[in-house]
Amino acid sequence: MTILFEQPALIIFAFVMIGLLAGFVKGAVGFAMPMIMVSGLGTLLSPELAIATLILPTVASNLLQAFRTGIRAAYESAKKHRLYLLICLSMILVTAQLVTSLERWVLYLILGIPVTFFATLQLIGWRPSINPGNRRPVEIGVALFAGSLGGLSGTWGPPTVLYLTALDIAKRENLRVQGVIYGAGSVxxxxxxxxxxxxxxxxxxxxxxxxxxxxxxxxxxxxxxxxLDQAKFRKITLIVLIVAGLNLIRRGVLG
Structure with a gap:
């Protein structure tokens, strides 16, 4: 606890505001809590501290999202997407061990580039599609990438969202699957x-x-x-994420 209170008052205020914003966006549109926290906190704290700080709020909010429609429904969603879950969770477990061995500038780039890239894709409205015959290799590839990104940066949501969007499943089921993947991943x-x-x-x-x-x-x-006007609020959120992500990239490039 002293880590925070050793900081200037302005840093403490920013810490609180980032938490409020990340929680509000998660509650309003169901995504982006880790992205907001890692991009916002990454500008105030070391990358390692930023990742550590987002862990408990991410666990709590994602478990709430996963079980919001009941344990049985969450179990069925997990069963249906078990291959994606297994690969993604395994990669999170493995790649998280690399964080402490990476140079700080590398971590800033790892945090900033995915946030900027995926926020930009969502902002321009790019909607991927998957040929049914290629679903399995795509599922494996995205799960490997999402899990690796999750272990290194604390956020595996963006590639997961793009994958589920490409499957074109119902919105309610999509949100539940996201909750299950995020909840299990955060644990x-x-x-x-x-x-x-x-x-x-x-x-x-x-x-x-x-x-x-x-x-x-x-x-x-x-x-x-x-x-809320969901479309407008989502657009503003994505723009803020792009700006924050670019700032992290700047810190990585400048060392």
């Missing part, structure tokens, strides 16, 4: 970083503190979800 990420040492006696309290603003933001977002 694995927690376990992986307990082993890597990133989530430790010093950083867990920082992550626990983030639960408060993120939780308040989440409940607020859920409360106003039906009143």
């Amino acid at each position: 694995v990420l927690l376990s992986a970083h307990l082993k890597s040492g990133i989530f430790n006696a010093q950083t867990w309290s920082l992550s626990a503190l983030m639960l408060v603003p993120a939780g308040i933001g989440l409940l607020s977002g859920m409360a106003v979800q039906s009143k």
Whole structure:
């Protein structure tokens, strides 16, 4: 906990606001909490601390999303997409162990490039499609990539969203599958970083503190979800993510 309170007041204020924003967006549109946290916190803290901080809020919000429509429905979704889940979770577990051995500038690029790239794809409205005959190799390839990205950056949502969009499944089922993949992945990420040492006696309290603003933001977002212009709000969110991602890239390039 002292890690945060050793920071200037402006940093503490920014920490709280990032948590509120990430939670609000998650509650309102159902995505982007890790992307907002990792891009926002990455501009204030070290990449390792940014990843550690997002873990507990991500676990809590994703489990809520996964089980919102019931345990049975979540189980059926997990069963239907078990290959994707197995590969993605395995890669998160493996690649998370590499974070502590990477140079800081490399981590900034790993955090910034995917956020910028996938936010841009969503902003321009690119909608992929999958030939039924190629579904299995595409599923394996995307799961390998998403899991690797998740272990290194703490966010595996963007490629997962693109994959599920390409499958053209019903929106309700899409959100539930996302919740299951994110929920299971966040639990694995927690376990992986307990082993890597990133989530430790010093950083867990920082992550626990983030639960408060993120939780308040989440409940607020859920409360106003039906009143928002979803398309406009989503567009603004993506633009903010692109700007934050470009700033992380800048820090990586400049060292």
